[in-house]
Amino acid sequence: MNPPTALSRDLPLRAEQSALLFIDVQNFCVRREGGEFKDASDAEIAGKYGYFFDQLKNTAIPNMQRLQSAFRDAGIEVLYTTIESLTKDGRDRSLDYKITGFNVPRGSWDGRVIDEIEPGEDEIVLPKSSSSVFVSTHIDYILRNLGVRQLVISGLITDQCVESAVRDACDPGYLVTLVTDACTTYSQERHDNSLGAIAGYCRQTDTRSLIAEIGQ
Numbered sequence: 090m091n092p093p094t095a096l097s098r099d100l101p102l103r104a105e106q107s108a109l110l111f112i113d114v115q116n117f118c119v120r121r122e123g124g125e126f127k128d129a130s131d132a133e134i135a136g137k138y139g140y141f142f143d144q145l146k147n148t149a150i151p152n153m154q155r156l157q158s159a160f161r162d163a164g165i166e167v168l169y170t171t172i173e174s175l176t177k178d179g180r181d182r183s184l185d186y187k188i189t190g191f192n193v194p195r196g197s198w199d200g201r202v203i204d205e206i207e208p209g210e211d212e213i214v215l216p217k218s219s220s221s222v223f224v225s226t227h228i229d230y231i232l233r234n235l236g237v238r239q240l241v242i243s244g245l246i247t248d249q250c251v252e253s254a255v256r257d258a259c260d261p262g263y264l265v266t267l268v269t270d271a272c273t274t275y276s277q278e279r280h281d282n283s284l285g286a287i288a289g290y291c292r293q294t295d296t297r298s299l300i301a302e303i304g305q
Contacts, residue, residue, distance in 0.1 A: 098264055098292045100239070101302050108166040108237040109156060112222065112244025112251050112272075114206055115171045117199035119145060119245070124199045125191075137275070144273040150205050152271040152296040153243055157206050159300040166235055169208050170226065172250075173200035173216035183219035220250050223257035232263070239264045241299070242291075243271035248283035255291050265291035268299055 118125045121134060121142075134142065160167050172193050175181045179192035186192070193200045200216065208214050219225035232240065240263045244251050251272050258265045267287070274280050284293060294302075 100264060100292075102165075102239050102241070102266065102299075104163050104165050104303065106236055107239040107241065107303075108168055108232060108235060109160045109241045109243065110222070110228075110254070111153065111157075111167070111169045111202070111206060112242060112254055113170060113172050113246070114150075114153060114203055114244050115173075115193075115199065116201050116203060117172055117193050119150075119203050124193060140277065141273060141275045149245075149271055149273045150203070152268070153206050155296055155300060156241075156243060156268060156271055159303060160241075161209070163303045165303065166237065167209070167212050168228075168231075169202050169206075169212065169214045170217050170222040170228070170244075170254075171200050171202060171214065172218070173197070174218050175216065179218075181218055183225065185220065186218060221253035221257045222250075223254065223261070229261050237263070239266065241266045241268060243268045245272065245274075247272045247274040247280045248286075249274070252283050252287055255287050259290050266299065267291045267293050268296055269293050270295045 117123045126134065126138065129138065157167055172191060174192055174195055177194045179187070179194065182192060202208055202214065213231065215222060215226040215228055217225045222228050240258050242251060242254055242265060255265050255267055269284055274283065
């Protein structure tokens, strides 16, 4: 992949070389009844995960919907990745996921992208069995075939799979834009710390600014 003419991350998107990637916005880790939370008590949901679910409902998901609509209208590719094993029993998943206890069986409800940003019939969905989409899928191959050089990232969780995707997209030569109000984690502190940690790897902007940019 050839480097851009201007060596800077702060370049506006060019529609013909851009793509929007949603990370793990799926039933497993968004829904109260999803696999990640099915064993949590109502007290834990209200306390430990209260911030997370509030941010999802009131900020992150509405902004994801706005981004999805705007990028589709601009003719820009929209892709999705989900935590999902290639097998029913998850024997193919990463050691980290095995230790954590994450197994989203192939073809399960947990592995589906949430209805609010349901993929279009010709949009690409990549199941992954590790934290980084660049480790356990062929996304780099796909993005290169699509002619993508500028990758916009949104999704879950800011300081886990989103951060992994941001970092791992840089070395292959992608210019990464992270939409800071279209991703979230389990506390404001964790979210802010992650944004600070990866500031050197990506351009960071908000939903309104990015939509205005691609609308120019």
